[in-house]
Amino acid sequence: MAYSKVLMDHFKSPHNQGTIANADGVGEVGNIRCGDIMKIYIDVDKNDKGADYLKDVKFETLGCAAAIAASSVLTDLAIGKTLDQALAITKDDIVKVLENVPPLKYHCSILAEEGLKKAIEEYKQRKN
């Protein structure tokens, strides 16, 4: 099981790690049994066209190197996207960026995808 250089770079210096005070949505996924817990924070704003978009995304993760790297990549992919575009992000998009993710570590990318979806869902519920 060798991690790619990209994955290790994200692990060493993760992007957008931290929290957002008064976040518009928070998605917490994973459980202590599998060992990974991920919390995705989103800050939503309106773009020029008046659509909701992710102005900022941050993460907190307790987990392995692949989980931390997947969280980091997810934030990169999500920031600047409209909510609809963000909801279309899948684990495969994350795996593609990370290159050579060991099969057993796919679930880390699934978690990241689910975490974002959950955060957006929470935002939508609040809004309604």
Add this chain to the structure above:
Amino acid sequence: MKQIYFDNAATTAVDPKVLEAMLPYFQEHFGNASSLHSYGQTAQGAVDEARDKVANYLKCKSQEIIFTAGATESNNLVIQGIVNYLSQNNKSLHIITSKIEHPSVLEVFRFLEKQKLAEVSYLDVDQFGLISIEKLKKTIKSNTVLVSIMYANNEMGAIQPIQQVGELIKKVRTERGAKSLPLYFHVDAVQGLNYLDCEVDTLGADALSASGHKIHGPKGIGFLYLRAGVKVRPVNYGGHHEYNLRPGTLNVPAIVGLGKAVELVKNYKNKNVIKIKKIKEALINDLKKIDNIRFNGPENGCQLPNIINVSFLKAEGESILMMLDLAGIAISTGSACSSGSLEPSPILTAMGIKPEWSHGSVRVSLSKFNSLPEVKVFVQELKIAIAKLRKMAP
């Protein structure tokens, strides 16, 4: 960057004296130990000498040592061998092991169980990772033919009460009488060989497995001690080598290396244990200064001198391992992420340790080649890694 190797329970560096002893047997004395000419006889002589060295350490007869490719093979040979031999004339056999054995024992038991060749009992361990003699006593039945218990655990270093098991087995055997089924005691001594008393009569062991590479010998070589009179059916066929029990051309250089490594253990064991214990004590004292940690395994007396298993809350084991690796330090972890499954270490789980602790567990395993100054560097880097990971955790 200075490298620190703290993963000696996984494998060890070959001792220079071992390497030196091995080298002539690659090109100069390369003969096949089965050949009658002088090339063969020189090789055979070296094998005999190595066998004597191992026998001398175990205080057994040289003919009771079978060289194998390592403890995994030794464990397979003795466990499958005993059950396969006895199942030829007996319908229902019962065998016993513990829940914290190495996979090379546990999976052989599971295989035999699945094949319906034997009924299996898996002994629980307590919170310290130790089996109970009382429970074992109650588990032994009239058709129990094999008890296999590891000498010391590879993950958290618990030393099992092997002598007491040996005594119990002897007692049961005497009560059974000569005409009934045999009852054998096998000890997987891989982690114990370097540091513990391995005299087979003291332990009451009928069989004992070990590997060369855990004691500063080469990889791909090990042995099985098999007490005279214990009948096993071979796993492999195709040669008369090793008393018809383990066919295949002998790996002479590795056997020579194993013999030398065992000799070095015998001569320097006490000295090495004192040195390693000092390093371990310093390490534990420094680790205790980190908050939200727990040590896994028994108290000092019942734990191997070279193993520490410690858990950190809110820091995942594999991440700790990777961060330390970036700092040039090698350790090991029992976290799910490194185990090939999503479950945390089955050994820590068997001890009743909760997932939030077992996911953050790391194993530090020392050797005679480690030093006190390494402890300082290690703890410093570890603190940085833990702080960084905890800061990232929700």
